[in-house]
Amino acid sequence: MNSGYHLPVMLDECMEWLAIGPSGRYVDCTLGGGGHSSAILGRLGPDGRLDSFDRDPDAIAAATARIGDDPRWTAHRLPFGEMASVLEPESADGVLMDLGISSHQVDEPSRGFSFRRSEKADLRMDQSAGEDAARWIARVGERELKDALVRNADLRPAARAARILFAAVERDGELRMESVLEAARSVARGRADDAAARILQALRIEVNDEIGQLRSGLEAARSLLRRGGRLVVMSYHSVEDRCVKQAMAEWAKDCVCPPGLPVCRCGGNRATAKVLTRRPVVPSEEEQRSNPRSRSAKLRACEKL
Ligand SMILES: C[S@@+](CC[C@H](N)C(=O)[O-])C[C@H]1O[C@@H](n2cnc3c(N)ncnc32)[C@H](O)[C@@H]1O
Structure with a gap:
């Protein structure tokens, strides 16, 4: 196992x-x-x-x-x-x-860590406690979200990506991986996968207070x-x-x-x-x-x- x-x-x-x-x-x-x-x-x-x-x-x-x-x-x-x-x-x-x-956390779809495997981003290491990614975004707002994208993943420019993610959470009440990919494409058209992984990394660091x-x-x-x-x-x-x-x-x-x-x-x-x-x-x-x-x-x- x-x-x-x-x-x-x-x-x-x-x-x-x-x-x-x-x-x-x-x-x-x-x-x-x-x-x-x-x-x-x-x-x-x-x-x-x-x-x-x-x-x-x-x-x-x-x-x-x-x-x-x-x-x-x-x-x-x-x-x-x-x-x-x-x-x-x-x-x-x-x-x-x-x-x-x-690897289990990344690979298990219900954990919501990977845009390749999950539909929704959760990003909590312990799903029984604390805020998932959507709740964190809704609480801190667009500006803190943008700062976290820069601070934790050196994502630049980050303002558009933050706007897309924040609007998606307001609209859907959750953070869907398709919104993460849309935000990633707004930063790096050619290398959207890499940008999506970095967005998830930046959010994960905050959600878990890493x-x-x-x-x-x-x-x-x-x-x-x-x-x-x-x-x-x-x-x-x-x-x-x-x-x-x-x-x-x-x-x-x-x-x-x-x-x-x-x-x-x-x-x-x-x-x-x-x-x-x-x-x-x-x-x-x-x-x-x-x-x-x-x-x-x-x-x-x-x-x-
Ligand atoms: C890279 S894995 C460790 C793999 C492990 N060394 C092995 O051989 O299987 C990191 C683990 O640390 C846990 N973790 C990360 N941050 C933690 C924290 N602040 N407190 C407790 N566990 C944490 C994660 O849940 C994850 O299971």
């Missing part, structure tokens, strides 16, 4: 950067189909522990069916931005984040790690990657004085982490060929000091 749910990306690289010890305690923030979680459990001995999180009930069900009853493993149906509320501070040897959405979740998740991860523990994050678009890169760089700074001060006044030695990946790690050519969805992945890792 589950190899079709989602093919895990850079599985060996993730295990290597996490440097898994058999008795360690690990956190998988993005369980999905359980590919990375299964691999972590496979490297743990009887004293090891793994806590896995996902906000999507489909993921919890699929991964539980795959992993089964394992006394070393707990699955939490919770957004990872809230994981510090159920785990002990400074208790983890490694935290993994494999951001974004799973950047807010990422910021809280990164802070939670830092507080959960013990000294020497590692954080490994895989992101799939530039907005996420920038956020990860900036957070890790900030944690690795010794001095937090404003630039230009001739002498350090903050006392230095403030770094709480060391960046392990000077450049992001990307999938091998072979993996990119065999799993095209891995193509945009970028892995960054740091170690808590």
Whole structure:
């Protein structure tokens, strides 16, 4: 069942950067189909522990069916931005984040993530809670919608696309994929598929508060790690990657004085982490060929000091 749910990306690289010890305690923030979680459990001995999180009930069900009853493993149906509320501070040897959405979410028509497979855009990772794409658009209005298209997907010019999407939601009371394609054609006539995918990405980021979740998740991860523990994050678009890169760089700074001060006044030695990946790690050519969805992945890792 589950190899079709989602093919895990850079599985060996993730295990290597996490440097898994058999008795360690690990956190998988993005369980999905359980590919990375299964691999972590496979490297743990009887004293090891793994806590896995996902906000999507489909993921919890699929991964539980795959992993089964394992006394070393707990699955939490919770957004990872809230994981510090159920785990002990400074208790983890490694935290993994494999951001974004799973193949199951994209491929399952009822989830409303793909203009190729669904008639209506829903775009919620957890369909039992929160606003779908149409409700979000109706609430924030055309101007915020336009800003989100630029901010999250670098869609330019975005004003016409925003107007088309907003009018369609007002008219239909829902966001139909044909309206997403119409908005996409208004931006890029030749490459409407690419523009449609970017519109959906921009909306998805807002509907699921993905950047807010990422910021809280990164802070939670830092507080959960013990000294020497590692954080490994895989992101799939530039907005996420920038956020990860900036957070890790900030944690690795010794001095937090404003630039230009001739002498350090903050006392230095403030770094709480060391960046392990000077450049992001990307999938091998072979993996990119065999799993095209891995193509945009970028892995960054740091170690808590
Ligand atoms: C790329 S998939 C993970 C795939 C997984 N590593 C595997 O091997 O199957 C991302 C998963 O993270 C979940 N997710 C994304 N953002 C989340 C958040 N803020 N909190 C909890 N789960 C989240 C999605 O629902 C999705 O199932």
